[in-house]
Amino acid sequence: MTRKKAVLITGASRGIGAEIARKCTDPTVRDETKPLVLITARSVDRLHEMEKESNGAMIAIPADITRADDRAQLVDRIGKILYEQDADFHGLVHNAGVLRAKSFLKLTEEDWNVHYQTHLLGPAMLTQLLIPTFSSAGGHILHISSMGGFQGSKKFPGLSAYSAIKGALSILAECLSGELMDRNIACNALCLGAVQTEMLKEAFPGLEVSTQPEDMGAWISEFLWKGHRFFNGKILPVSLQDPG
Numbered sequence: 001m002t003r004k005k006a007v008l009i010t011g012a013s014r015g016i017g018a019e020i021a022r023k024c025t026d027p028t029v030r031d032e033t034k035p036l037v038l039i040t041a042r043s044v045d046r047l048h049e050m051e052k053e054s055n056g057a058m059i060a061i062p063a064d065i066t067r068a069d070d071r072a073q074l075v076d077r078i079g080k081i082l083y084e085q086d087a088d089f090h091g092l093v094h095n096a097g098v099l100r101a102k103s104f105l106k107l108t109e110e111d112w113n114v115h116y117q118t119h120l121l122g123p124a125m126l127t128q129l130l131i132p133t134f135s136s137a138g139g140h141i142l143h144i145s146s147m148g149g150f151q152g153s154k155k156f157p158g159l160s161a162y163s164a165i166k167g168a169l170s171i172l173a174e175c176l177s178g179e180l181m182d183r184n185i186a187c188n189a190l191c192l193g194a195v196q197t198e199m200l201k202e203a204f205p206g207l208e209v210s211t212q213p214e215d216m217g218a219w220i221s222e223f224l225w226k227g228h229r230f231f232n233g234k235i236l237p238v239s240l241q242d243p244g
């Protein structure tokens, strides 16, 4: 019998992350293997609702990725689930994000730290803990970055901390692609343009964009399952419009 393949989606309680998780359970966007979709975020109730709706395809593991103890418990739980479900770990999507839109002169050290911990340090430390969990067949790590962090893109006021750290997250994907090649793990960064989510509404009230989280979630999910066969260490713009 074919073993299940497991993927972990961070920031899966709403927005793009929730849609990536939903689409990962859809048989039309992945290969023939039965998926096991592990979802994490801080909102316990929303995660459990998604788990319930998924009829066993998703497992909720609440965690704050900025906290070392949460990350350790998350990885420990994943190890146990893989063993119980006879599953191989195939993929990781670093999607969790925050955006404090503020002019550079108003950004506090705490604002910088929140962006850094959520978009760079948390993902880096979580990846480090999860590397031994990947099966020998390897897999795919995806960094959800932003057009704001893409070199040469149009830049918008209020996004300096967010965009600078997203840029670093993208470069980390390039670095890991080399380091993890001998384990058959590909690592890519997707620099998204604007998607109509709560984050966008809060950062740019009144702005309406055409890309919906369901569409972006479907695209990212497909890329997670198949993109590592063709891309490694790439920073890819996925954008129709700015800002992102």
Ligand SMILES: NC(=O)c1ccc[n+]([C@@H]2O[C@H](COP(=O)([O-])OP(=O)(O)OC[C@H]3O[C@@H](n4cnc5c(N)ncnc54)[C@H](OP(=O)(O)O)[C@@H]3O)[C@@H](O)[C@H]2O)c1
Residues within 6 Å of the ligand: 010, 011, 012, 013, 014, 015, 016, 017, 040, 041, 042, 043, 044, 063, 064, 065, 066, 094, 095, 096, 097, 098, 118, 144, 145, 146, 147, 191, 192, 193, 194, 195, 196, 197, 198, 199, 200, 243, 244
């Ligand atoms: N929407 C856009 O236009 C756009 C454009 C470019 C890039 N992006 C990127 O795409 C990703 C998803 O964005 P979105 O628009 O879907 O945002 P969103 O609706 O605000 O969702 C963000 C998700 O991240 C989770 N999260 C935040 N901090 C966390 C933490 N410390 N630990 C664990 N989970 C945490 C949130 O869940 P909890 O609050 O439950 O923890 C939520 O599930 C982000 O990385 C964002 O930067 C978005």
